[in-house]
Amino acid sequence: MEGKPVGRRVVLGMMGTGVAGILFGSKAADLLERVVAPIASRDGTGFLSLFPVGRFRIYTVTGRLHSRSDVDYRLNVAGNVDTPVTFTLDELRAMPATRMTRDFQCVTGWRVHDVKWTGVRLADLLDKAGAKEGSWGVRLLSFDGAYTETLTMEQARRDDVIVAYEMHNKPVTAAHGGPARLYVAPMYGYKSIKWLETIEVSETEARRGYWEVRGYDTDAWIGKSNGRDDRPV
Amino acid sequence: MATTRPDVPARARLERFDGAELALHWVNAALFGILILTAAILYIGPLSALVGRRELVRYLHVVSGLALPFPLVAARFGPWRRAFVADVRALARFDDDDRTWLRSLGRNKGVRMGKFHPGQKLNAAFTLGTIVVMLATGSIMHWFDFFPVEWRTGATFVHDWLAIVLAIVILGHIKMALSDGDARRGMSQGWVPTVWARRHRPKWYEEMTGHAASPGRGGAPPESG
Numbered sequence: 001m002e003g004k005p006v007g008r009r010v011v012l013g014m015m016g017t018g019v020a021g022i023l024f025g026s027k028a029a030d031l032l033e034r035v036v037a038p039i040a041s042r043d044g045t046g047f048l049s050l051f052p053v054g055r056f057r058i059y060t061v062t063g064r065l066h067s068r069s070d071v072d073y074r075l076n077v078a079g080n081v082d083t084p085v086t087f088t089l090d091e092l093r094a095m096p097a098t099r100m101t102r103d104f105q106c107v108t109g110w111r112v113h114d115v116k117w118t119g120v121r122l123a124d125l126l127d128k129a130g131a132k133e134g135s136w137g138v139r140l141l142s143f144d145g146a147y148t149e150t151l152t153m154e155q156a157r158r159d160d161v162i163v164a165y166e167m168h169n170k171p172v173t174a175a176h177g178g179p180a181r182l183y184v185a186p187m188y189g190y191k192s193i194k195w196l197e198t199i200e201v202s203e204t205e206a207r208r209g210y211w212e213v214r215g216y217d218t219d220a221w222i223g224k225s226n227g228r229d230d231r232p233v
Numbered sequence: 234m235a236t237t238r239p240d241v242p243a244r245a246r247l248e249r250f251d252g253a254e255l256a257l258h259w260v261n262a263a264l265f266g267i268l269i270l271t272a273a274i275l276y277i278g279p280l281s282a283l284v285g286r287r288e289l290v291r292y293l294h295v296v297s298g299l300a301l302p303f304p305l306v307a308a309r310f311g312p313w314r315r316a317f318v319a320d321v322r323a324l325a326r327f328d329d330d331d332r333t334w335l336r337s338l339g340r341n342k343g344v345r346m347g348k349f350h351p352g353q354k355l356n357a358a359f360t361l362g363t364i365v366v367m368l369a370t371g372s373i374m375h376w377f378d379f380f381p382v383e384w385r386t387g388a389t390f391v392h393d394w395l396a397i398v399l400a401i402v403i404l405g406h407i408k409m410a411l412s413d414g415d416a417r418r419g420m421s422q423g424w425v426p427t428v429w430a431r432r433h434r435p436k437w438y439e440e441m442t443g444h445a446a447s448p449g450r451g452g453a454p455p456e457s458g
Contacts, residue, residue: 003326006335007358014362018369018391025387050277052393058287065287109386175281 026109029053033111056104056112058175061210066144066195067174075125075163075180079139079201082130089165089179095120098162100185103233105222107188111230117183119164122199123157131201139206140182143197149209150202150218151184151191160185163196185233187220241426247441249348249419249430253313254320258420260304265403267297272396298371301364323348324357330436345446348437356406363399367392 021028029052036053058065070089078084098121104112126138137152155161164183165172172178177194184191190211200206212218217225222232250258271294274284284290308317327335330344331351339352349357373380373388380388410417415429430438435446 003328004332005325006327006331007325007354007361010355010358011362011365014359014366018366018395021391021394022370022373022384022387025390026383029386029390051397052390057389067285108382110389173282174285175287 054112062144062146065174070179073179076198077125077129080132080135080203081201085129092120092165102185105230105233107190107226116168117164118166119162122161135201135203136205137202139200139202140193141198142193142195144195147193147210149191149193150206188222191220245427246424247427247430249425250423251316253308254317255423257304257308264297264301295375324354345435
């Protein structure tokens with residue numbers, strides 16, 4: 001057959017570009033993010049949000065989403081406390097709310113700018129249950145049955161660590177960890193456990209969390225851990 | 234499939250694709266349809282909220298993605314492969330006319346086409362490349378535990394952008410098909426009217442019939458293009 005194998009070149013070219021994209025795509029994504037985010041924030045039509053720039057990626061460690069209705073949702077604070085307390089969603093909403101607008105930075109590289117969070121300070125919940133003086137910290141459990149996280153007491157009591165029930169002034173959806181999730185502003189996203197069900201105050205150092213036993217840093221400060229140099233949020 | 238159109242008697246038809254090729258095209262189309270639909274549900278926020286059942290949708294997406302190579306392999310290596318192998322060879326190679334068309338960025342209407350238009354050839358190559366790249370990046374996204382985290386971000390980046398390009402190309406493909414009923418019949422019933430081939434695919438017409446195709450629409454001599 002006469003002619004040049006242009007088809008083969010197209011296929012090989014795409015495969016080469018694909019491999020380059022896999023290896024360097026996280027850098028390209030970050031660059032695009034910085035260029036497009038300011039434009040997208042002024043885009044009233046929402047059209048730009050269709051493009052894969054500055055979007056949340058939905059990760060679950062169980063391979064499926066676990067959902068719980070607002071009515072059935074319960075948050076337990078237990079362990080080394082004076083009185084274990086169980087909160088309903090309405091009870092959380094009735095407590096003094098903390099609002100903050102901060103970036104969400106994932107340890108895999110993506111970052112979503114200016115996410116509005118509303119929730120209750122974790123410190124307030126610990127006080128309600130009477131977390132005992134001198135405890136090491138908290139162990140957090142998700143109702144997905146697999147994911148866990150830990151924070152030292154000092155970290156848990158920071159003002160920018162909240163149990164969030166609203167994101168962008170709307171209830172946190174199941175994909176984003178609703179009805180309520182943790183949001184640890186100064187740390188990588190994996191600390192912000194989704195589908196939060198239990199806060200266990202631990203007297204001694206708690207067993208490390210899901211990703212930590214798989215090699216991630218336990219103190220996940222953005223830009224100062226996991227070998228990354230992202231800007232703090 | 235066997236509906237006979239009285240306006241095109243059997244002797245005025247040319248066989249364009251055999252049954253195995255038609256089956257491959259429509260199985261692929263169905264898989265791509267499921268993939269695009271499930272991708273849209275996973276990717277577009279309001280649609281996700283409307284449909285829910287994310288784990289089922291994701292499962293469907295992964296399974297139909299992993300299924301993509303099987304029809305291709307069956308078409309290429311099964312006992313029914315003859316016509317498909319010949320067409321793949323025709324699709325892969327660009328002759329002088331095709332390259333003239335490419336160099337003019339599609340503006341040169343004077344070139345004489347073989348069985349496939351160079352745009353169709355590009356579409357075929359792009360689709361094959363897409364299947365390979367989407368399978369690779371999708372696999373990294375699905376079995377992320379086995380890869381560095383940076384790869385997962387990179388794979389997601391490639392998967393997302395290529396999906397958008399693919400959606401545009403498929404829309405173009407469908408638009409072209411809708412604008413040409415005779416060509417569409419080639420892919421639904423396997424044959425085209427001989428006059429269509431003579432006008433739009435003159436070199437193929439000559440190969441098939443042994444007659445010279447007089448220049449008509451789409452087959453005008455190069456100096457007028």
